Amino acid sequence: MMLKLKLEALILTIEQLPTLSDISTETLALIEADDTSIDEMSRFIERDQALALQVLKYANSPFAGTTSAVSSIKHAVVIMGLNEVKTLLLALTLQHFFASSGRDKENRRHFWKHSLICSHVANYLARSFQLRADSTVFISALIHDIGKIVVDQYLHDEFIKVVEYIEKNHTTFNEAEKAILGLTHYQIGAKLLRQWSFPEQIISQVYHHHAPWLDQRYRQGATILYLANILTKMAGFSCLAGEKKLELAQFSTSKAMRFIRESGFPLNKELLARLLTDISHLLQDADDFF
Missing domain, CATH: 1.10.3210.10 (Hypothetical protein af1432)
Known part of the structure; x- marks a missing residue:
């Protein structure tokens, strides 16, 4: 019975959670848009130093499959491709939303x-x-x-x-x-x-x-x-x-x-x-x- 009440409370909590768009409207707009350009994405990332560092770290990781160092955001976006960049942006947004305790x-x-x-x-x-x-x-x-x-x-x-x-x-x-x-x-x-x-x-x-x-x-x-x-x-x-x-x-x-x-x-x-x-x-x- 107690667990059932907790699960009902969990469903209610989900229904009352703020939407992601309340947290990162511009990020989600870029993720959802089909016509986002490489230049637009690069400029958006460059405005946030912490985000830029994460993108460069990813672009130089085994995931990107690069054979030489990637030092610019635009180069990173080109190497990774827009779909992969969008996926990484969503991951970082969700990590921030569901901040973990120690x-x-x-x-x-x-x-x-x-x-x-x-x-x-x-x-x-x-x-x-x-x-x-x-x-x-x-x-x-x-x-x-x-x-x-x-x-x-x-x-x-x-x-x-x-x-x-x-x-x-x-x-x-x-x-x-x-x-x-x-x-x-x-x-x-x-x-x-x-x-x-x-x-x-x-x-x-x-x-x-x-x-x-x-x-x-x-x-x-x-x-x-x-x-x-x-x-x-x-x-x-x-x-x-x-x-x-x-x-x-x-x-x-x-x-x-x-x-x-x-x-x-x-x-x-x-x-x-x-x-x-x-x-x-x-x-x-x-x-x-x-």
């Missing part, structure tokens, strides 16, 4: 590392399969676990119980939160994103990122997100240190693998292993960015 700092660092890497992997997969994925896929990959942050921020004691359940039972976050909360992070995340008036495509992809076969409208994007999340965890970048690791052999023989092939992705065990090797190589120095 006790949460390590969990939050794991969370944002997993989320940003997942977005990067989604971008890599779209290129690898020569898909014309729009920016919603990369944004969805960045915020697919936003419901976990909400639980941590507003139901912290229950969040700790979920973490302890994972460590004790070596299970997934998904299974642990169902056991402890009776509610999932993707349900909570979708509720928040709808409250914030995010596009329906992003809401749907976030809601279905553990079961893309249930997404009737945006299946390709949800499948990219699902696969990116799996590969990110296989590469050693789970959202929480104690989460159960998914092994390649376990996934490559699963029903999910068959679904991915049936959805138009020419994926087999050998290609999956090669993708994982490539991703692990790309991310071998990723910790330096965080």
Whole structure:
């Protein structure tokens, strides 16, 4: 009964949260606009020294794949591409919105590392399969676990119980939160994103990122997100240190693998292993960015 009241209070809290546009109107306008130019984006970033430093740090990290130093914002925007810059801006905006306390700092660092890497992997997969994925896929990959942050921020004691359940039972976050909360992070995340008036495509992809076969409208994007999340965890970048690791052999023989092939992705065990090797190589120095 007490937990039910807490969950009802959580839903009410979500409904009363300020919108992101109240916090960073100009940033969101740039993220949402389809016609933002490289010059406009560069000028916006250059006005904020802290933001400029973060963008340059990212542009010189393994994520950007640069072979020489990037020293100007415009060069960084060109190298990264507008979609990746927009994703990074959204990540920094959300980090500021959900400011963590000292006790949460390590969990939050794991969370944002997993989320940003997942977005990067989604971008890599779209290129690898020569898909014309729009920016919603990369944004969805960045915020697919936003419901976990909400639980941590507003139901912290229950969040700790979920973490302890994972460590004790070596299970997934998904299974642990169902056991402890009776509610999932993707349900909570979708509720928040709808409250914030995010596009329906992003809401749907976030809601279905553990079961893309249930997404009737945006299946390709949800499948990219699902696969990116799996590969990110296989590469050693789970959202929480104690989460159960998914092994390649376990996934490559699963029903999910068959679904991915049936959805138009020419994926087999050998290609999956090669993708994982490539991703692990790309991310071998990723910790330096965080």
